[in-house]
Amino acid sequence: MPDPGTGEPLLRTAHQLIVENDDIANTLELPRLTTRLDVIREICHHLAPYQAGERPIIGATVIAKDLTIDSLAIMDMVMELEDRFDVSIPMNVVAEIHTVDQLADTILDLRAKR
Amino acid sequence: MGLFDRHAGLLEAYRDVRTTGADPFQIRMERVLSPTEAVINGRKTLLVGTNNYFGLTFDPSCMEAAIEAIRAEGTGTTGSRIANGSYSEHVFLEEEIAAFYGKKHCMVFTTGYQANLGVISTLVGQGDHLLIDADSHASIYDACKMTQAEVVRFKHNDPSSLESRLRRLGDKPGNKLVILEGIYSMLGDSAPLKEFVEVCKKYGAYVLVDEAHSLGALGETGRGLCESTGVLDDCHFIVGTFSKTLGAIGGYCVSNDPDFDILRVTVRSYMFTASLPPSIVASVRQALRVVKARPELRKQLWDNVATLYDGLAAQGFKLGPEHGPVVGVHLPDRMLAIGFWRAMLDAGIYVNVAVPPATPNGVSLLRCSVCAAHTPEQLQHMVEVMTGIGRQLGVISGAPKLRVVAGSR
Numbered sequence: 472m473p474d475p476g477t478g479e480p481l482l483r484t485a486h487q488l489i490v491e492n493d494d495i496a497n498t499l500e501l502p503r504l505t506t507r508l509d510v511i512r513e514i515c516h517h518l519a520p521y522q523a524g525e526r527p528i529i530g531a532t533v534i535a536k537d538l539t540i541d542s543l544a545i546m547d548m549v550m551e552l553e554d555r556f557d558v559s560i561p562m563n564v565v566a567e568i569h570t571v572d573q574l575a576d577t578i579l580d581l582r583a584k585r
Numbered sequence: 586m587g588l589f590d591r592h593a594g595l596l597e598a599y600r601d602v603r604t605t606g607a608d609p610f611q612i613r614m615e616r617v618l619s620p621t622e623a624v625i626n627g628r629k630t631l632l633v634g635t636n637n638y639f640g641l642t643f644d645p646s647c648m649e650a651a652i653e654a655i656r657a658e659g660t661g662t663t664g665s666r667i668a669n670g671s672y673s674e675h676v677f678l679e680e681e682i683a684a685f686y687g688k689k690h691c692m693v694f695t696t697g698y699q700a701n702l703g704v705i706s707t708l709v710g711q712g713d714h715l716l717i718d719a720d721s722h723a724s725i726y727d728a729c730k731m732t733q734a735e736v737v738r739f740k741h742n743d744p745s746s747l748e749s750r751l752r753r754l755g756d757k758p759g760n761k762l763v764i765l766e767g768i769y770s771m772l773g774d775s776a777p778l779k780e781f782v783e784v785c786k787k788y789g790a791y792v793l794v795d796e797a798h799s800l801g802a803l804g805e806t807g808r809g810l811c812e813s814t815g816v817l818d819d820c821h822f823i824v825g826t827f828s829k830t831l832g833a834i835g836g837y838c839v840s841n842d843p844d845f846d847i848l849r850v851t852v853r854s855y856m857f858t859a860s861l862p863p864s865i866v867a868s869v870r871q872a873l874r875v876v877k878a879r880p881e882l883r884k885q886l887w888d889n890v891a892t893l894y895d896g897l898a899a900q901g902f903k904l905g906p907e908h909g910p911v912v913g914v915h916l917p918d919r920m921l922a923i924g925f926w927r928a929m930l931d932a933g934i935y936v937n938v939a940v941p942p943a944t945p946n947g948v949s950l951l952r953c954s955v956c957a958a959h960t961p962e963q964l965q966h967m968v969e970v971m972t973g974i975g976r977q978l979g980v981i982s983g984a985p986k987l988r989v990v991a992g993s994r
Contacts, residue, residue: 543942550719550738561735580596580783585753 505556505582510575513555517548518571530572549574558582601920602940604800605927609938617936619643620958625935631963633893634937635952638910639801639871639882640958641832644875647868651833654867661862667850681873682837686808686823690845692839693866697797697826699752700723702731704824705764707795709734712759716750718742718776720769720945722795727777734762741945744780751788759789760825767799767810771944771952773909775799786819790950793822800876802910807876807883822944831872833865888911892961893953896968901981914951914971916980922949924961928974934967 516526520527521540529578532538534545549565552574570576589596593789596858602609607626616624621632641647650793653929654674662672662869676695694700705728709715713734717725720741729736740746745765753760778794785792787831796809804812809825811817820840827835838848849855861869876882892909898904903915916922926938929951935954944950977980 533737541942541947542945547712547719547946550740551744553737554749557749557753559737559750561737562729563736 494567501515507544507575507579510556510578511571513552514548517551528571530575532571533569534570534571534574534577552578558585567574597920602923605920605923607927609923609926612935620956621681621960621963623935629932630930631791631934631953631967633718633959633964634935635956636798636829636954637832637958638798638830638886638954639729639832639876640870641830641872641875641954642870644832646875647832647871649829650871651805651864651868654863658863660864662860664859665856666860667856667884669860670757671860672863672866674863674870675860677950678866678870678982680836681870684837685873686817686839689841689843690821691839692845692852692855693835693861694850694855695833695836695861697824697828697836698727699854699858700824700826700838701725702728704822704838704848705729705762706731707758707848707852708791708793708822709762712758714754714759714761716790717748717764717765718766720766720771721764722770722797724768725764725795733910734759740879742774742776744777744784746838747781748784748788751790752987754788761785761788763790763792765792767796767803768909768911769796770798770911771939771950772905773798773911774906775803775810775909778810778816782814782816782819791821793818794820794826795824796823798829798909798911800825800854801883802886807880826871827865827869830876831869833868833872835861835865835869840882866985882957885957889955889961892964893955893967896965897971900968900975902971902975909954912953912955914953916949916951919949921978922951922982925974925978925980926951928978932970932974934970952992 505530509580512531516541518528518534518538521538523537523539526537528538534540535542549560553559556578558578560581564577568577612625614623614625614629617628618624620635620637623630623632635927641861647666658672662669666675679691679693694703699726701722705715705725709732711733715729715732715734715736717729717736717738718741719738737750741751753759763781763782765778782792794811796811799809801807803810806812807824808817810819811823817965822838822840824836824838827833840892887908890910890912894904894908894912897912897914904909905913916925922938922940926936930935939950939952941947941949
């Protein structure tokens, strides 16, 4: 899957290792940093159903204007992203977010402050 | 750019609605005959969309009390409680509502909207945290716009969603206030209040419950969801309205907080609007007596809810998740909802139509509100009419549902 922001191919990172130990197999979840790409990818996943025509969703996409999503659905998407990335984005902050890039930066900033 | 250009999208949607030949947002009741009937478009129409849960708008004792009050004290107070003084009856009403809930304090507002707007926006301020259910009423959302507190939404009726948001606050300073509703106005579902209250206790959050649609309907003595779930003492603030079960207009907030009365000089929606007129105060005081004296009205209401809800469910309609005085009927889209609504009006039945953005998750609904004064025959007739229209419009299948009793392997 190419990066929806840049069109560059994504690098896969292995974050799950299966460790076999004789007859026991454990899955180890390795702590992994959430990258900007992860956040953008998740946002695009939520916005895909609202894509207008063939125009791709990119970092500069203005969520409320370039897509067919309404304000309530935006707030519901934010709630999903909050749980996915374990941050809370206050409604007054959401109101100032216009583009996909801004939303991703907000999530990353809030994660960094945890 | 003209002042109204920003509403272009809404204007277009509204035009679509009116192409059905009737405007659901400008219905005129030419004559109201009773709590369950009115003349609309020249014909007698069954009312199943008025929030008049106990049918008290025509209760003779409430009407007499209002008429008596007008003769004694005139038609209006012409001013606010703060600037122009209270009437004795305002104070009596507040004392009676406080006593009804077993709380120390009560403030009465001119509408329920103003109660939520003023109380919520004033209780929290800069540095505080306001957590609201995603399906909250517009008055709660509007309060959010008026406060400097940080507002975060949690998933509807989901205590774990609230918990994760409270947990994320960690040891951030500031008060936490959680807003819940007894019965949600679109789908008639109730909050899992006991579970919510447990989460709030764990994180030291205050709880405010809006019992607008549950006053009278829920609880052994009609005090709402706080009573029926046994958490009356754990709810710091209870808000409600006089405009549904009590059959008039106005709002209230009760609390045990010793400093509660400071809200009288800080809540702007209380300070800067005229107080309730004597007739309203008198009918509400009487309606509260009726609610206490006639628990059979609550039973009648729930019997009627069962008749309508179970009747529609048996025909295959997709309804809200549980029995409630509000019965929300899901329809696939906005235009079908409006067409269905129009067909029902033509058949002499008035319900509400609720379409996005006024509804949660973008659903389109026929919103029915049940009244204790409905007869079983009226509601059975409604189920028959809705079944007929539902089949014509392809919302439900034509033949009665066949149950598969055995299948080949």
